[in-house]
Amino acid sequence: MLRTIAEINERIRKGKVVVVTAEEVIDLAKEKGISKAAEKVDVVTTGTFSPMCSSGVFLNTGHTKPRIKLGGGKVYLNDVPVYTGIAAVDLFLGATALPEDDPRNKFYPGEFNYGGGYVIQELVAGKDIRLVATAYGTDCYPRKKLETLINIKDMNEAILFDVRNAYQNYNVAVNLSDKVRYTYMGVLKPNLGNANYCSAGQLSPLLNDPYYKTIGVGTRIFLGGGIGYVAWHGTQHSPAALRGDNGVPRRGAGTLAVIGDLKQMKSEWLVGTSMLGYGCTLTVGIGVPIPILSEEILRYTMVGDAEILAPIVDYSDAYPQREPDILGEVNYAALKSGHIKVRKKDVPTSSLSSYPKAVEIASVLKQWIEAGDFLLTEPVAPLPGMESGMSTKPLKERPVGE
């Protein structure tokens, strides 16, 4: 072992820490050699900025006078329904929630111009939000109706809690059919008209720590422009996914559940997002610091776009029908070149994940650490690794019977 997290924190406090981004480390290690680079660098910062649907916020509005039990009632924030199946004034607003009068895909493809993701962005921006609620009334919570403006600064708590973010690798989406397909991977033109991908590649957090040797429960991270924590492994965490010789997953694999105080986040890094014909979501900025505890860990962070493979999946048939077929694999260097070959056809590529924003996140996190504003944490529990054998299970339908 080269250093401990406690030693890195000591260097942060003394202003002596050496931090580079996951992009910068590639050239640095090539130039200096792996050993020298590992000796020199204390921390490598990563970043990603992508639409992440499993995102949402818990809000505690405070109690009205007389009291109202929103729990079990109906509550809307700017006409977007929120989940009330918890205590009296605790609410959960999900990124993909839509106003009830949104026409959805009735007028195909639906535009989904407003929803939970946008309300979250407006909350973070400090805008007033219109709360409309009806409740059933109890002896201790007599009030049945409420209509008021609310603001994040007046709430007791506003907590971002995303149960699946920062996917370790992802599909490249194409369309083999002769019709335009409107998907969560963007607009896919017919007959292999385009290929959409969604990962920061060499900057993406879990691709730089493929076996979760440093990232675990309790890891302090950049979340939505503020400070957050890894809360758990994310839903659909699949460490047993197919991997290359370098350990890097060649399919969607690990995921993170993350949590943080929404009040200190920024609307620039939590952006309401609309996918034509699909729905509304939230684009989330996440950056994870990787402590260089050993040469091995540095070697993982050196991974470049050319060494990360992603599967090409047909979203007109294979994906919706949950067929396992893929049309091949392609690396992120090829994807970022603007064109890939699929079935001998030259296919132009687009990204849904913003690489310039990922670079910015990794740089901001680097500055925070260098300035002494961000100390690293020791994980309190590891994320399930390959040895857990965990992989995403399908839903096996069973007859309900009588």
Added chain:
Amino acid sequence: MNVSRRIVLHFPPNMTGQPVVCRLVKDFGLTFNIIRASVSPGQDGLLVLELSGERKNYDKGIKYLNETGIEIQSLSQDVVRDEAKCTHCGACITICPTGAFVLEPKTRKVLFDHSKCVVCGLCVKACPPRAMILYV
């Protein structure tokens, strides 16, 4: 550089007798195509024109029209990017039929070449953070 724009001219009653379009041609070297006209002496008039010419002359022509008291309404739709909303993800790149969005290789930022835009509007709905705005 040549420009070609569709404009709507609203004539006040006192202007309908003036050879306005003739002056655009003679004094500023512009060409025009009348799309719709409703001009009667002594009444409010309306003229929908496609006006083309050198940018410099076009601007002078528009200035002249403004000075006459004719109200000009632009009919040319326009697509612009809200720079504060664009996250530079790049979802627009393969959607645009004219290749108006280009990745800057070094920064990987998405450049919008407005001169290539034909205002088809495909990018407006395909943009995830809704940063492309269609002006009608």
